[in-house]
Amino acid sequence: MPSDNEHMRPLWVATLRATSAITVLADLDSTCLLESRHHSRGGVNHCDRTPDRLHGKFDKVQARGMSSSARRRNKHMAGVPGGHHWGVDSSFLRIDQPVAPGKPTLFEFVVKQAGAVPAFWGRYIGFKETQLRPSEITFLRRNSPSTRLLLIYNALGIGFFEDTPRNSGAERRRGNRHAAQARAIASGLGAPAGVAIYANAEPPVRKDGTPLIPASGKVSSDWILGWWEGFGLVSASLSGGIYGNTNGRGQLAIGGAYEEALKKAFSILSRVVRPPLYAQNTQRGVKSPKPADINFRYDAQDPPQSPGASKVWQYAVAFGSDGRPLHIRDGLGMFDTNLATQGGFDGMWELAPPGAPPRPKVPGSKEPREQPPLEEERLK
Numbered sequence: 001m002p003s004d005n006e007h008m009r010p011l012w013v014a015t016l017r018a019t020s021a022i023t024v025l026a027d028l029d030s031t032c033l034l035e036s037r038h039h040s041r042g043g044v045n046h047c048d049r050t051p052d053r054l055h056g057k058f059d060k061v062q063a064r065g066m067s068s069s070a071r072r073r074n075k076h077m078a079g080v081p082g083g084h085h086w087g088v089d090s091s092f093l094r095i096d097q098p099v100a101p102g103k104p105t106l107f108e109f110v111v112k113q114a115g116a117v118p119a120f121w122g123r124y125i126g127f128k129e130t131q132l133r134p135s136e137i138t139f140l141r142r143n144s145p146s147t148r149l150l151l152i153y154n155a156l157g158i159g160f161f162e163d164t165p166r167n168s169g170a171e172r173r174r175g176n177r178h179a180a181q182a183r184a185i186a187s188g189l190g191a192p193a194g195v196a197i198y199a200n201a202e203p204p205v206r207k208d209g210t211p212l213i214p215a216s217g218k219v220s221s222d223w224i225l226g227w228w229e230g231f232g233l234v235s236a237s238l239s240g241g242i243y244g245n246t247n248g249r250g251q252l253a254i255g256g257a258y259e260e261a262l263k264k265a266f267s268i269l270s271r272v273v274r275p276p277l278y279a280q281n282t283q284r285g286v287k288s289p290k291p292a293d294i295n296f297r298y299d300a301q302d303p304p305q306s307p308g309a310s311k312v313w314q315y316a317v318a319f320g321s322d323g324r325p326l327h328i329r330d331g332l333g334m335f336d337t338n339l340a341t342q343g344g345f346d347g348m349w350e351l352a353p354p355g356a357p358p359r360p361k362v363p364g365s366k367e368p369r370e371q372p373p374l375e376e377e378r379l380k
Contacts, residue, residue, distance in 0.1 A: 075292060076114075076115045076116040076290065076291060076292045077116055077291050077292065078291075078292050079290075079291050079292050079293055079294030079295060080291050080294060080339065081294070081297055081298045081339065083341070083342055084298055084339050084340060084341060084342070085119040085120060085339070085340045085342070085344075085345045086116065086118065086119055086291040086294075086337070086338070086339060087118040087119050087120035087121060087122065087147075087148075087150065087337075087338050087339075087340060088110055088114070088118045088121055088122065088289075088335045088336060088337055088338060089121065089122025089123070089150065089152070089314065089335065089336050089338060090106060090121070090122070090123065090334065090335045090336075091124060091130045091154075092129065092130055093106045093334055093335075094106065094133055094135070094136050095107050095121060095123070095136040095139055095140065096133075096135055096136050096139035099334060105139075106334060106335065107139070107140075107143070107144070109334065110289070110334075110335055113289050113290075113319070114289045114290050114291060114337075115290050115291075115292060116290070116291050116292070117144055117146075117147065118147055119146070119147065119148065119340075119345065120147060120148040120149065120150050120338075120340060120345060120348050121140070121147055121148070121149060121150065122149075122150035122151075122152055122312075122336075122338065123136065123149060123150070123151065123152065124152045124153075124154040124200070125151055125152070125153055125154065125182065125185045125186060125189070125197075126153045126154050126155035126158075126181065126182060126185055127154045127155055127156050130154055132149070132151070132189060134189065134190075137149070137189065137190065137351065138354075140351055141351050141352065141353055141354050142353075142354055145351050145352065145353040147351070148345065148348035148349055148350050148351065149191075149348060149349040149351065150196075150198070150278075150312065150338075150340075150348050150349075151182075151186055151191065151195065151196065151197045151198065151348075151349060152197075152198050152199075152200050152243055152278070153178065153181075153182040153185075153197050153198065153199045153200060154200040155178060155181065155182075158174070158178050158199065158200075159171070159174040159178075159223065160174075160175070160199070160201050160219055160220055160223045160224075161217030161218060161219060161220060161223075162217055162218050162219075162220045162222075163220075164217070168222040169222075171220040171222040171223045171226065172222040172223065172225055172226035172229075173226060174223055174226060175220075175222070175223040175224060175225065175226025175227035175228075175229070175230065176226035176227070176229050176230045177226075177230070178199065178227060178230070179199075179226070179227045179228075179229070179230020179231055179240065180230050182197045182199070182230075183197065183230070183231070191349050192349070194235065194238065194239055195239060195347065195348070195349045196238065196239045196241050196276060196344075196347030196348060197231075197239060197240070197241060198241035198242060198243040198276070198278040198312075199227055199240075199241070199242050199243065200243050200244070201219055201242055201243060201244035201254045202243075202244055202245075202280070218257070219244070219253070219254050219256075219257040220257060221256075221257040221258075221260035221261040221264065222261075222264075223257075224242060224254075224257055224258060224261035225261045225264050225265060227240055227242070228240045228261065228265060228273070228275055231275075233265055233268065233269055233273055234269070234273065236273060236275045237273045237274060237275055237276075238275075238276075238347055239275075239347065240275045241275055241276040241277065241278055241311070241312075241347075242254055242258060242275070242276075242277055242278065243277075243278035243280060244277075244278075244279075244280055245279075245280055245281060246258070246277050246279040246280075246281060246300065246301055246302060246303055246309075246310055247279075247281050247301035254277075255302075255303030255304070255306075256303070258277065258303055258306065258309070259303050259304075259305050259306060262274065262305075262306070274306065274308075274309055276309065276310075276311040276312070276343070276344060276347065277300075277302070277303075277306075277309045277310040277311065277312075278310070278311070278312040278313075278314070278344075279300035279301060279302070279310040279312070279313045279314065280314045280317075281300060281301045281313070281314075281315075282314070282315060282316055282317055283296055283299070283315040283316060286315065286316040286337075289316070289319045289335070289337050291337075294339075296315075298313060298339055298341070299313075300312075300313035300339075311340060311341050311343050311344025311347070312338055312339070312340045312341075312344045313338060313339045313340070314336050314337070314338050315337060315338065315339060316336060316337045317336040317337075318336065319334060319335055319336070319337070
């Protein structure tokens with residue numbers, strides 16, 4: 001008969017049991033989960049389940065006689081820059097979905113390929129083809145409750161380009177409406193008020209990587225301003241994020257529009273706000289999804305006048321079924337890899353294990369009113 005601890009052990013532990021070193025980590029983790037549940041019923045929790053602290057406990061166990069090769073195997077997060085967190089994102093494949101018939105789930109596949117449990121997982125809301133499902137949230141709560149959710153709003157045709165001729169008021173209203181819609185969807189999934197949501201400032205694509213909507217025009221600073229206003233301009237400094245190309249090159253670069261929107265926000269508030277960016281700028285030469293193989297510093301390529309604005313960085317994209325990056329013509333990969341600053345990580349949705357009390361709301365935040373579904377707008 002398996003012990004109670006075996007039943008409680010999260011799925012990622014079983015996935016990483018390939019080495020004796022990870023077996024010790026599994027035992028520590030099941031103890032943490034048991035103590036966490038005891039703590040939720042009024043007991044004392046002596047175990048901090050954050051990955052860094054858990055790995056620290058494991059290092060102490062190793063130091064008491066484990067082999068040097070086992071110690072090296074445990075350094076699966078050694079390449080992550082200090083003060084940052086490693087995670088992934090996926091679009092068409094769900095976290096709990098088998099990567100192929102009879103194969104492991106995408107979560108298990110990522111853990112195996114990367115040799116590490118993601119500290120966060122980016123998932124899309126707002127577009128049915130890539131929509132985060134409640135089953136994925138339940139899956140993470142049961143199997144890896146320390147993995148946070150990074151929410152990306154990806155509705156079809158959100159109208160973030162400038163109109164021709166320009167209609168600043170209409171662009172701003174579109175941004176405002178989509179912010180309300182994004183907040184309502186997140187709330188419907190159970191996300192706490194004030195959680196960060198990043199608008200995807202790139203047209204949605206099909207499974208083969210081709211765009212559903214032509215990419216034409218310039219990203220609108222008024223749309224961005226309206227998006228921020230939908231969160232409240234002050235609150236947007238924490239929650240109204242933008243995802244896209246921040247480095248100023250290419251048709252869909254968002255850096256210039258972002259900085260124009262900052263100036264407009266300052267003229268309204270007479271104070272500086274700097275909502276977060278999620279930078280999609282790939283690092284050259286990345287051939288492995290393993291965080292242990294990271295050999296570069298955090299360099300998200302912020303807009304010139306906004307150093308530190310990029311709180312999350314998608315540094316490599318399109319890892320395929322063999323754990324290697326695909327060429328863009330091969331279509332979409334199964335997952336992308338990311339780094340987040342502490343501030344970016346703090347803004348993500350922190351999941352509670354099953355049976356735990358709900359997370360407290362962010363101070364000063366308000367629950368959004370339920371919004372009617374938006375008609376799918378077409379980009380001009």
